[in-house]
Amino acid sequence: MDFNPEKCRNETEVESKFVVHYLLPALGYPPDTWHQEVSLGSIRLDFLVFAVQNMPLTIRDNSPLVLVIEAKGPKQNLAPHVRKLRRYLTELQVPYGLLTNGKDFRIFERHGSETHLVFRCRGLEVSQKLPQIKALIGCEEMRLRQTAHFRLEQTQSVNCTPSPVPEVNPSPMLSVAKIEAQGEVQKSHAHRRSPQVSSSLIHLPEAPVMKTIAVYHNKGGVGKTTTVVNLAAAFRKRGKRVLIIDLDSQANTTFATGLMKFDDEADDTIKDCNVVHLLSSEDFYPIREVARPADYCIPFIDVVPAHINLMAKENDLGALDQSRMVLIQKLADVANDYDITIIDTPPALSLYARIALIAADYLIIPSDLKPFANQGLNNVKGLVKDVNGFRKMFGRPALQVLGVLASKVSTNAKFRDWTLPRRIQVIEDRYGLRVLDSLIFEREALAKCSESTMTVGQLEVPSPQSIFDFDPDSESAQEFERLAVEIEGKIRS
Ligand SMILES: Nc1ncnc2c1ncn2[C@@H]1O[C@H](COP(=O)(O)OP(=O)(O)O)[C@@H](O)[C@H]1O
Numbered sequence: 001m002d003f004n005p006e007k008c009r010n011e012t013e014v015e016s017k018f019v020v021h022y023l024l025p026a027l028g029y030p031p032d033t034w035h036q037e038v039s040l041g042s043i044r045l046d047f048l049v050f051a052v053q054n055m056p057l058t059i060r061d062n063s064p065l066v067l068v069i070e071a072k073g074p075k076q077n078l079a080p081h082v083r084k085l086r087r088y089l090t091e092l093q094v095p096y097g098l099l100t101n102g103k104d105f106r107i108f109e110r111h112g113s114e115t116h117l118v119f120r121c122r123g124l125e126v127s128q129k130l131p132q133i134k135a136l137i138g139c140e141e142m143r144l145r146q147t148a149h150f151r152l153e154q155t156q157s158v159n160c161t162p163s164p165v166p167e168v169n170p171s172p173m174l175s176v177a178k179i180e181a182q183g184e185v186q187k188s189h190a191h192r193r194s195p196q197v198s199s200s201l202i203h204l205p206e207a208p209v210m211k212t213i214a215v216y217h218n219k220g221g222v223g224k225t226t227t228v229v230n231l232a233a234a235f236r237k238r239g240k241r242v243l244i245i246d247l248d249s250q251a252n253t254t255f256a257t258g259l260m261k262f263d264d265e266a267d268d269t270i271k272d273c274n275v276v277h278l279l280s281s282e283d284f285y286p287i288r289e290v291a292r293p294a295d296y297c298i299p300f301i302d303v304v305p306a307h308i309n310l311m312a313k314e315n316d317l318g319a320l321d322q323s324r325m326v327l328i329q330k331l332a333d334v335a336n337d338y339d340i341t342i343i344d345t346p347p348a349l350s351l352y353a354r355i356a357l358i359a360a361d362y363l364i365i366p367s368d369l370k371p372f373a374n375q376g377l378n379n380v381k382g383l384v385k386d387v388n389g390f391r392k393m394f395g396r397p398a399l400q401v402l403g404v405l406a407s408k409v410s411t412n413a414k415f416r417d418w419t420l421p422r423r424i425q426v427i428e429d430r431y432g433l434r435v436l437d438s439l440i441f442e443r444e445a446l447a448k449c450s451e452s453t454m455t456v457g458q459l460e461v462p463s464p465q466s467i468f469d470f471d472p473d474s475e476s477a478q479e480f481e482r483l484a485v486e487i488e489g490k491i492r493s
């Protein structure tokens, strides 16, 4: 059933016609799982949603509160309400928040004390995007995640050993609801957990754990950008908090993540705040300000966009000694906000490639394994050696080369069985580099997903998608999933 919330005429219609009669049933929430107009201390919520039946409204320490919904009138701008919603999520320790005025529809996800925008679309797109919305905040999906977390918690408290339960989603489970409820809400303190237990449950890192991976080869067209955007999506779908930094002036990653939807350069909102600004200033343009949530993957991924101006700025930046260190410093400032940062690089032995390799902990070298790309490997090794010399001067450990990623590999059976193993052997014997076990084959879907478009009114606008959002069952999606698992295994300290 399609419903267009943009037709709602006032706040009451957004609440009743859209949220109550369309959205909550469409997301699978029976009427006994949610409450309207709830007062909790000083907080007044439009809707408070639980993963399971909760009638009458009772809040205990382990109540499976999953979602706060705030509905506004169609004429109200949502921006001023975002801060309030963030506060509600943090104070009530609720993992998801939804803010809508019928025209604009935004979902926020909380990790510890940080709240990120993870989905946004126009009201009229809600019906069409329901599968993605359900994957994030559907009732069944929430229940599954909660079960996984409860099992995790039980295993940890019984064994005190790492749990075998896979991390379905990092979204913090509710721990102690830090609220002073009013009369109508009963409270129970019977099973209040210690703060330590709840913080381990919500995955608040004690020390910065962010790992930074540069994806680099000095040859173009070998699959660097394709690797960056889809590996990032694979990590995001596995529940990691991911940041992408585009350091290539061609801005292909910026495009492939959906940040360049404008048709006319007059609408270019990236030129005033991008990676050039970030690298040019030590004191201004922190990552939090420059990164934008990119909708090519659901949940969204933060991307620091590149711009063609990066090319013109190379000489100016090269003259500044500190330009090589600024990215390290700015990444350190967000070390608690992300689990993994992936940096895309230009196909050159340029300053930007150097900056990426200086800032990263790890390197992946995508290659089609053809003779030209192979010859380039000596250049890559030379740059890594150079960069390691520089890193040593600053007491930074050497860059760890995770390996060459065979990408754009032909699916021809004869090639796979005969030529491919020999090409892999050549890399290992002649260049002394390991080839990763995961392979990325040349497949149509992978080239197509970044070229997806959507129709807005009369216009066909770019709407690139990750392979997981474009075709989750495709072989390419499975290949990137395998790659993410392999890389995760290698970067776990
Ligand atoms: N595995 C693949 N299968 C099909 N097409 C691919 C694959 N990898 C990359 N491509 C296509 O090849 C071109 C170059 O890839 P790209 O990732 O942009 O390389 P680079 O960043 O190294 O220049 C793009 O058009 C991309 O869509």
Ligand SMILES: [Mg+2]
Residues within 6 Å of the ligand: 224, 225, 226, 248, 252, 253, 345
């Ligand atoms: Mg590229």
